[in-house]
Amino acid sequence: MENATGGLQSKYSELINAAKAGGVNNLQVREQDRVLYIDGEAPNGQTKDNLWSIYNRIDPDFRAGDLIMNINVASAVAGAQARVSTQTSNLNIRKGPGTDQPIVGKAAHNSNVTIINKTNDQWWLVRTEKGEEGYAYAQYLSVS
Structure with missing residues (x-):
C-alpha cells in the first residue's frame, strides 16, 4: 500500500x-x-x-x-449559447466527461446553456442558466 x-x-x-x-x-x-x-x-x-x-x-x-x-x-469566460435538444427530458450535466461521472445539475428540455468549451465530439463543457457547470453530451445540444 x-x-x-x-x-x-x-x-x-x-x-x-x-x-x-x-x-x-x-x-x-x-x-x-x-x-x-x-x-x-x-x-x-x-x-x-x-x-x-x-x-x-x-x-x-x-x-x-x-x-x-x-x-x-472563471465565470467571466464568454461562450456561445446552445439549446438543449433532448426529446422531452432534462439533460444531465456531469462532473466530468463521461456517463460514469456524477450528475452535478440538469438543463431543462429546450433551455439554453452557455458553451464554455467543446471538449471533444461527444462532451462539451457547459454552464446552465442556474450557474451549474459541467459536461453535457454534445448530441443533445444545438448551437443557435
Missing part, C-alpha cells in the same frame, strides 16, 4: 503541476481519508479539459475513486 502521506499527491503530481502551470486560481490541494481534493478556478475551458484528460490518463475511467477534482471555469 502506498504511503498515505503524500502518496496521492505524488500519484497525481502531473495533474497538480498542470493546474499550477495552467493558471488555476485559488488552487487548493488537500488529502483527507485517502482521498485527494483539488479545488480551484480555471482561466478557461481548455485548461479544465486538459486536467480531466491528465486525470483519465493517470486513473483510466476514474476507477480508483481517490481524487475529487472541483475545478470550475
Whole structure:
C-alpha cells in the first residue's frame, strides 16, 4: 500500500503541476481519508479539459475513486449559447466527461446553456442558466 502521506499527491503530481502551470486560481490541494481534493478556478475551458484528460490518463475511467477534482471555469469566460435538444427530458450535466461521472445539475428540455468549451465530439463543457457547470453530451445540444 502506498504511503498515505503524500502518496496521492505524488500519484497525481502531473495533474497538480498542470493546474499550477495552467493558471488555476485559488488552487487548493488537500488529502483527507485517502482521498485527494483539488479545488480551484480555471482561466478557461481548455485548461479544465486538459486536467480531466491528465486525470483519465493517470486513473483510466476514474476507477480508483481517490481524487475529487472541483475545478470550475472563471465565470467571466464568454461562450456561445446552445439549446438543449433532448426529446422531452432534462439533460444531465456531469462532473466530468463521461456517463460514469456524477450528475452535478440538469438543463431543462429546450433551455439554453452557455458553451464554455467543446471538449471533444461527444462532451462539451457547459454552464446552465442556474450557474451549474459541467459536461453535457454534445448530441443533445444545438448551437443557435
